[in-house]
Amino acid sequence: MEGVIKLLPDIVANQIAAGEVIQRPASAVKEMLENAVDAGSTMIELWIGDAGKKLIMVVDDGSGMSPADCRLCFERHATSKIKQTDDLFRIRTLGFRGEALASIAAVSQLELKSRRSEDELATMVRIEGGKFISQEPDTHPVGTTISIKNLFFNVPARRNFLKGNNVEFRHVVEEFTRVALANEHIGFKMYNDGKELYHLAPGNLKQRIVNLYGGHYNSRFVPVEQESDIVNISGFIGKPEYSRKTRGEQYFFVNGRFFRHPYLHHSVLKAYSELISESSFPSYFIFLTIDPSQVDVNIHPTKTEVNFIENQAIYAILHTAVRSSLGRHNLTPSIEFEPEAGFNEYFPKNREIRPPSITINPDYNPFDSQAAQVEPRKTGGSPGQTSMLNQRGWEKLYEESAKERKQNDDTPGTDETDADTDRQEAELCESKLFQMHNSFIVTSIKSGLLIINQQLAHQRILYERFIKELVRSSPVSQRLIFPISITLTAEDMITFSAMAGILEKMGFHYDTDQETGEISFSSIPADMPHDTIETVIEVLMHEWNEEREPGSSSGQAARFSKVLANRLSVKTGTPLSQPEMQALVDQLFQTEHPETTPGGKQVYIIIPKSELEERFNK
Numbered sequence: 361m362e363g364v365i366k367l368l369p370d371i372v373a374n375q376i377a378a379g380e381v382i383q384r385p386a387s388a389v390k391e392m393l394e395n396a397v398d399a400g401s402t403m404i405e406l407w408i409g410d411a412g413k414k415l416i417m418v419v420d421d422g423s424g425m426s427p428a429d430c431r432l433c434f435e436r437h438a439t440s441k442i443k444q445t446d447d448l449f450r451i452r453t454l455g456f457r458g459e460a461l462a463s464i465a466a467v468s469q470l471e472l473k474s475r476r477s478e479d480e481l482a483t484m485v486r487i488e489g490g491k492f493i494s495q496e497p498d499t500h501p502v503g504t505t506i507s508i509k510n511l512f513f514n515v516p517a518r519r520n521f522l523k524g525n526n527v528e529f530r531h532v533v534e535e536f537t538r539v540a541l542a543n544e545h546i547g548f549k550m551y552n553d554g555k556e557l558y559h560l561a562p563g564n565l566k567q568r569i570v571n572l573y574g575g576h577y578n579s580r581f582v583p584v585e586q587e588s589d590i591v592n593i594s595g596f597i598g599k600p601e602y603s604r605k606t607r608g609e610q611y612f613f614v615n616g617r618f619f620r621h622p623y624l625h626h627s628v629l630k631a632y633s634e635l636i637s638e639s640s641f642p643s644y645f646i647f648l649t650i651d652p653s654q655v656d657v658n659i660h661p662t663k664t665e666v667n668f669i670e671n672q673a674i675y676a677i678l679h680t681a682v683r684s685s686l687g688r689h690n691l692t693p694s695i696e697f698e699p700e701a702g703f704n705e706y707f708p709k710n711r712e713i714r715p716p717s718i719t720i721n722p723d724y725n726p727f728d729s730q731a732a733q734v735e736p737r738k739t740g741g742s743p744g745q746t747s748m749l750n751q752r753g754w755e756k757l758y759e760e761s762a763k764e765r766k767q768n769d770d771t772p773g774t775d776e777t778d779a780d781t782d783r784q785e786a787e788l789c790e791s792k793l794f795q796m797h798n799s800f801i802v803t804s805i806k807s808g809l810l811i812i813n814q815q816l817a818h819q820r821i822l823y824e825r826f827i828k829e830l831v832r833s834s835p836v837s838q839r840l841i842f843p844i845s846i847t848l849t850a851e852d853m854i855t856f857s858a859m860a861g862i863l864e865k866m867g868f869h870y871d872t873d874q875e876t877g878e879i880s881f882s883s884i885p886a887d888m889p890h891d892t893i894e895t896v897i898e899v900l901m902h903e904w905n906e907e908r909e910p911g912s913s914s915g916q917a918a919r920f921s922k923v924l925a926n927r928l929s930v931k932t933g934t935p936l937s938q939p940e941m942q943a944l945v946d947q948l949f950q951t952e953h954p955e956t957t958p959g960g961k962q963v964y965i966i967i968p969k970s971e972l973e974e975r976f977n978k
């Protein structure tokens with residue numbers, strides 16, 4: 361009987377390998393940029409079309425390849441970077457498996473042009489779906505241009521698996537950012553659908569960071585530096601007050617390559633532990649230099665995870681380095697005097713306070729209940745002035761509920777504008793609520809004892825309010841007399857622009873300055889406290905970028921409402937006054953589903969009277 365085992369044809373083998381190495385346009389971008397860096401380029405251009413699905417082109421001025429190498433480089437395990445197995449343990453150069461180009465060529469329509477300085481003519485090679493098409497002499501400056509068209513054109517399953525353009529493009533930008541950060545001495549340009557997105561001149565790391573993220577990053581970081589026998593550490597770490605709620609720039613590089621390392625990440629977080637609130641994250645760009653034999657890079661096919669033989673020692677050294685850098689720059693004591701440190705990250709000290717005379721909104725009508733009651737002092741945003749994140753929400757909650765009750769009762773003789781009278785009145789007639797541990801509201805009801813989780817209750821209330829806001833055809837927004845500005849990085853700007861439609865639906869109106877990344881809000885949703893704009897935008901961008909299939913717009917509304925409700929709800933541990941508790945309880949039971957949070961958690965429990973009686977009768 362004939363044997364059944366057959367060797368896979370090369371094309372098939374390459375397609376299989378491609379599945380491992382090239383998962384999405386960004387993976388091809390990473391491999392090609394790293395090759396260009398390895399080739400000793402001084403200037404690298406990346407051109408992207410349709411989020412990399414139609415075109416990825418990398419142009420470099422590096423060493424170039426000989427005519428023979430232009431063909432050979434597409435063979436599997438063809439590499440100029442490993443000459444002996446020992447080299448496997450050295451990662452001074454970036455790629456080392458010789459698989460990338462073969463894999464990319466197997467799943468795309470690829471064209472390569474390359475010339476070395478010693479050659480007169482360049483070589484052009486075309487390959488489609490792993491099949492060699494042609495090789496001929498051509499003209500090209502010294503260096504290499506590789507363009508990949510229609511990635512996954514012959515692997516529909518893969519192509520269909522790709523996410524929407526904004527997600528794929530974000531991955532591409534992320535890879536570009538990593539390579540650009542690790543190679544500040546090389547110039548980079550990036551073009552998206554023909555438009556220049558980044559132009560990064562060669563320089564030092566600080567200049568590179570500012571080029572990538574914008575001038576406002578200049579004052580956000582302090583250097584970190586530490587030499588030791590095991591590892592040398594250098595880079596920049598974020599000042600605590602600039603830590604962010606949802607994400608941030610967290611970059612580790614080892615010997616010039618980006619890597620992830622949850623354990624070392626923890627070491628950095630720990631160094632910040634008393635300086636920032638638990639729910640926020642510091643930014644950092646940390647570069648480790650270490651003897652390559654101490655690193656095992658190849659534990660993950662996409663090679664972003666790295667393991668160190670001296671993991672624990674590096675953890676400790678890194679912790680000390682970050683800690684002492686924060687101490688040296690006097691970032692520790694200033695925080696201790698901030699009673700509300702956890703809430704201040706969003707109010708950078710150097711943020712401009714706008715003079716109250718410059719903008720007058722002719723449409724503002726103080727008698728229109730939907731218009732903003734803007735107090736200019738709130739827009740300044742300096743830490744001393746800003747109220748806590750949720751307080752404003754609470755005042756509102758109370759005001760609204762009091763208004764509603766008043767309408768219901770139709771109490772005569774109450775002065776509409778006298779909030780104090782309202783408050784006293786509310787306190788007098790609603791004194792049956794009791795707050796336990798600043799977390800639960802306890803009250804007696806007909807059937808027994810009602811215990812409400814204040815944070816979860818507020819989530820439900822806010823969620824239904826935002827949902828209504830989002831599905832309403834004409835959202836109710838509050839106009840700001842003094843526009844509030846935030847500044848976004850170029851990358852965030854892409855996300856922000858993509859969200860334009862939904863932001864409008866929510867009631868945001870703003871002007872965008874593409875050059876500086878400044879967004880100036882003239883209106884925001886009616887229920888939104890003014891001092892939460894930056895948090896809200898950040899949280900929404902984070903949610904937007906979460907990898908999910910693009911859902912229906914109402915699905916999106918629900919998701920946005922959910923994250924906003926989570927973010928803006930009053931936290932466990934916040935003391936509440938009687939009227940605030942009353943407002944919360946009233947509004948909770950006006951929602952459609954008071955019993956659970958949008959995430960499905962139980963909002964309150966009832967202990968039946970019978971159960972209490974039983975327990976006393978034991």
Ligand code: ADP
Pocket residue numbers: 391395396399420422423424425433434438439440441455456457458459460461462503504
């Ligand atoms: P690896 O980078 O792991 O060696 P690749 O498949 O990425 O494997 O590349 C194969 C070889 O092709 C490289 O070793 C290098 O010699 C050559 N090569 C690829 N890209 C370039 C480039 N932009 N400039 C010069 N040589 C290149």
Ligand code: MG
Pocket residue numbers: 391394395455456458460461
């Ligand atoms: Mg490579």
